[in-house]
Amino acid sequence: MSMLKYLIRRLLFLAVLLIGVSLAVFFIVRLVPANPAVAYLGPQAAGSPAIVAAFEARWGLDKPLPVQYFIYLTSLLRGDLGTSIRTGQPVLKDLAVCFPPTIELAVVSILIAAVLGVAFGVISATRPNTLADQILRGISVSGVSVPSFWLGLVFLYVFYHLLHWLPGPGRISPQLNFSGGPTRFMLIDALLAGNGAAFADALRHLILPGLVLGMFSMGLITRTTRSSLMDVMSMDFIRTARSKGLSRAAVVSGHAMINAASPVITVVGMGFCNLLGGVILVEKIFNWPGVGQYAYLSATGLDFPAITGVALLIAAVYAGINLVIDVLYAAIDPKVRY
């Protein structure tokens, strides 16, 4: 019961947070000393007062700021994120198109990162200061330090251009004549359409960008797993379990990991959040039409409704995943009660 109350409290807080974000973004974005009318109309059309006035009237930019915010907030409470100045489409529709590709990529990346990261972390922690440990720590440091866009270009050059092992930028090969479906998740749409070739092709296109993005998160997960597990392994109850005759593998998998899990879950969750926020440089290199690209185009285009929409989305994602992490804590750790 208290979990339910806790959840309700958190969700209410989320709603308040989102309103706060909308207010902050609304005003910060208007601090830029440039008029979107001029940005969109271009220098020639901006010289025509009638056209500028028409633009400002169309987008409600001629009203006083508090009125503009009030109009925006009331639409927001009805679930309407406004219309993008750049695309002319409802912002919600734009997000429904650009968010799934980012989710797809983020899920694949975090899976790779989590599996490899935890595995490496466990190996490192159970063999501290051996050669294996040094190598894996080196890999994790490089994963965190190497710029993702550089890594992306190198991977593309090696695995796509030289070796032809993996496909190039994009979500799917144009020759397949398949450009997705209703959900905008290429994998799901391919399954729905029964198009096995498209499914395999989309999966192969996910590997390189997934690896590139996964490298960074993997580094963090490895380090966190290693230090957390080492902490736990030094505790009394582990020594007791070993002295009772359990093998090291049984101790690690049965007793240690679950106690070491909390920080790892945090890092995996936050890593996932970062990926969902959109990684513009990797998206650029791999032609991935995700949130990063949308956010960049909206920001540089002074597209107020779109900028606010993206900010709200990312805030909701962060808050939501934090909530999931907190619930997981309670699930795995009996000491945590809300």
Next chain:
Amino acid sequence: MKKHARILVLLLCVFLLAACGGGNTGGAPAPAGTEPADAGGASTGAAPDAPIVVGLGFDVTTLDPGHSYEYYCSLIIPMIYDNLLKLAPNSNEPQPCLATSYTVAGDNLTYTFELRRDVVFFSGNPLTSKDVKFSFDRMKHLQTNSSIHLEGVESVETPDDYTVVVKLSAPDSSFTTKLTVQTFAVLDSAAVAANGGLDTEAAVSDDSAEAYITANPAGSGPFMVESFTPSVEIVLVRNPDYWGPPAPAERIIVRNMSDANSALMMLQNGDLDVALNMTPQQLPQLTGSADVVVENVPTNTITYLLMNQDEQYAGPIADPDVRRAIAYAINYRNIHTLAGEGAFTPYSMVQSSFVGYYGERPADYTDLDKAKELLANAGYPDGFDITLEVGDYEAAGTKLTDLAQLVVNDLAQIGINATISVLESNIAVQKYVEGKQGFALWLWTPDYNELNNQLAFMPDQKCGRYVNWTADMSPRIAELTTLVTSELDTAQRVVYAKELQELVADGGPWLDLCQHPRIVAYRNNIASVDSNDSYHLFLNTLTRK
């Protein structure tokens, strides 16, 4: 857990390797006749009926000509829609399209067009004169970016189903060229009006047809749209009922390629057929690639220095002698090297492909002694300090900030100590439009490719106002501007235009630095790659050999 983790990792590796197996990119069965992938970069989809893939910075977000102003809209819109007149490869002269012929009445204000009778829109509706009137009236009343081209159009009449009479408010020698631009695309009026389109003055606030038109283009052009994702990709398919010569390509995919390095790799591997976003720095890699053809094509994009007429903003730069000194100080050869092979400097603000082009400023125009002398005469024997503002733009692949650095180096040679101030592009435009920039570096891409578009730089015109240049400051230039606009006799226009350019170049507020070339790179099994500065590329001539 360790054992399980290791098993999991092993399984993941096996899975990855299994997915990799098969060599060729794209899991589709290789079309007959495709060579297996090898280090030379054999192309997939080399079968003659494979779609042609074109890569560029795809910024198109709408398929409604009434709302299209992005750079590559002029690549797509002319392929989906037709105009009264259109451009054709290798010619700057507007060619008959929906209009088979036209006449201009004696007062040079009335244009009468005869329409084709065999044109059918995608919806099946036949083209009549009311479609032309609806499209032009709607464009005018929408009051969007492109509506400025209709400011000179006073009325559009339709005496019968196949005749259109356009009346201008003042003679305009560039009107027929303007007609070839996407602004004047002819839409299926019945379909658009039935879905929220308006051609009355209420269009500015009440026209709601954009979403419909983007989802169902109301055109009659050589291509139809199979799918369109804004800023991502458009898939064009040949229009089987097109009235004109059918496009050789059955299917063309125009894809967003925002990174030039990735695009280069895809071009070399054969996953991209035509790349329009290559930069001059990639030229060595491009020319060294097997199976890739590289062309340097001229564009009408120019970069220039802006020098405000108002001393309050420009300081010493408002002085014509200082400006003449700057013109002598610039090292034009370095600029050409930066911009790439094929770059040159027009003498004034008119590009080489326009009627009335004055000619080049010779690359050896640079004369530091003369520059210093002029500067001393103006009262600055020791030079002065000034800020050079530049927006974070690129002109055909060349960064303006790099260009600004060259300018600063050149000015330092004569004692002018310039500091670069890089402004975010929207802020730069804002300042520019407010007329507050004293000394700045800009680029310009014409809205329509005709001499008259360049007159925006003249006193009291759009850009002239942004440097606070009024007609009374330069009465002869203002007079010549009107003469060039209204004179329909080409030979006489050229005379006026040349005098105009001489006057502007001599201490005026603009100094043209460079006319930029563009790189077009494509696979050697693609033919008829016809570039054009208005339409970028004629998609309706692309052929896979």
